[in-house]
Amino acid sequence: MSQHFQHDVLIIGSGAAGLTLALNLPSQLHIAILSKGELSNGSTFWAQGGVAAVLDDTDTIESHVEDTLIAGAGLCREEAVRFTVEHSREAIQWLIEQGVPFTREDPTARDDGGFAFHLTREGGHSHRRIIHAADATGAAIFKTLLAKVQARPNIELLEQHVAIDLITESKLGLPGRRCLGAYVLDRQSGEVETHSARFTALACGGAAKVYLYTSNPDSACGDGIAMAWRAGCRVGNLEFNQFHPTCLYHPQAKNFLITEALRGEGGLLKLPNGERFMPRFDPRAELAPRDVVARAIDHEMKRLGIDCVYLDISHKPADFIQSHFPTVHERCLDFGIDITRDPIPVVPAAHYTCGGVVVDNHGRTDIPGLYAIGETSFTGLHGANRMASNSLLECFVYARSTAFDMLEQMADIELPSNLPSWDASQVTDSDEDVIIAHNWDELRRFMWDYVGIVRTSKRLQRAQHRVKLLLDEINEFYSNYKVSRDLIELRNLALVADLMIRSAMQRHESRGLHYTLDYPDMLPEARDTILVPPTYAG
Structure with missing residues (x-):
């Protein structure tokens, strides 16, 4: 009970x-x-x-x-x-x-x-x-x-x-x-x-x-x-999924972002040869909004075939850097990077929904x-x-x-009472959790490849086809086996991925964080993309 x-x-x-x-x-x-x-x-x-x-x-x-x-x-x-x-x-x-x-x-x-x-x-x-x-x-x-x-x-x-x-x-x-x-x-x-x-x-x-x-x-x-x-x-x-332009690029750094404030205090984005590139993309240079900076970094990485770009604040006094950015300074030192002397290797990464x-x-x-x-x-x-x-x-x-x-x-409002218990009478323990891990990895990879910083209609169609197959597989698994945190999260993540793809396919323009090569211009009228579930009662 x-x-x-x-x-x-x-x-x-x-x-x-x-x-x-x-x-x-x-x-x-x-x-x-x-x-x-x-x-x-x-x-x-x-x-x-x-x-x-x-x-x-x-x-x-x-x-x-x-x-x-x-x-x-x-x-x-x-x-x-x-x-x-x-x-x-x-x-x-x-x-x-x-x-x-x-x-x-x-x-x-x-x-x-x-x-x-x-x-x-x-x-x-x-x-x-x-x-x-x-x-x-x-x-x-x-x-x-x-x-x-x-x-x-x-x-x-x-x-x-x-x-x-x-x-x-x-x-x-x-x-x-x-x-x-x-x-x-x-x-x-x-x-x-x-x-x-x-x-x-x-x-x-x-x-x-x-x-x-x-x-x-x-x-x-x-x-x-x-x-x-x-x-x-x-x-x-x-x-509209925001990619933070500057996450630390290092094999041991799982998800450490380099704060926006570092650019606000004079940090410069550079190519491996030390050349600045942001002034070519926007007059605000490093202080441009995140979508502009993330796309510029993505463009330069693809153009040059490089793994990362560099964020450099080493021209500022060392005591200024250490007092304003102690967390970044200490974390980078853990990976052998002294930001008072060295540029920080960075890449964009998904950051905000x-x-x-x-x-x-x-x-x-x-x-x-x-x-x-x-x-x-x-x-x-x-x-x-x-x-x-x-x-x-x-x-x-x-x-x-x-x-x-x-x-x-x-x-x-009265306190609800006599709610039915969760019914687990028709499910058993799973002996195939490898399916969860495999689907988790596949989902995140095709979302990165097809629904990332730069999109096309063909990529979105591929993503939609893949996510529908995954949803069917996940829902069947969910119906037959006891719930776990991994299964609950995978079920939710796959559903939200489907909603993201459907939303992106409905927007036939490039605006803000949604940038598609098939519709590079912004439409004159701005409209929200609102999806309505089958159970919506108005």
């Missing part, structure tokens, strides 16, 4: 968005936060750059909005951009109040009540507006928020718990469509638990692991997007009681290309907005 648990709020994901949501809900509510593995395994912990916000007196909301709209290649929803930017300062103030140790302008100066924090500038921004904690901002934010969560007795942290599927009224054959919770695999016991909740929030991150080369941790499998789609939620703009589950400014999805926040969601903020450091900002602004929306409804 599987165990049943009841919560006021069930949060699937333990990164910046999930922790922020939990901390903005009152202490009398019972809240559960699920983490697939260890709590720090998400993308937040590894974010280096910082959080974009209008914090300096010389900066303006209009300037931040305009920069975001330009980077988004005409596809941002201005209402979402303005909502995010207008709430940026209060979100940062909340983080400061939580104790996040952002880097100060002068670490020795006493706080005089004014704004005393150092701001840096990144690609696409017209002002210095990135508040950061050296070059390990994500770790600083995560550790601070986690400590706050752990001090709250009403918040339960459940590690090694993998959400399988959402429970909705319609799936149970009941009238209505409300989300009632989720079925969850406890990896330690091997049992599938039933978690019911007044409200459920998907804060599961993105789907960059769909690609062979990525800066993301192994957990970025598109779980929230896949679960929401199966439950009947629309998804939007999944053809700009599309996701369609939500409003309160994080509400198409299904009552279900929210999506952070990289799982599609708010309209990022358009066709996410501007650097807007993603963490989106997490905080929308998580806080979601919390306020939940509170307004909480008294009117």
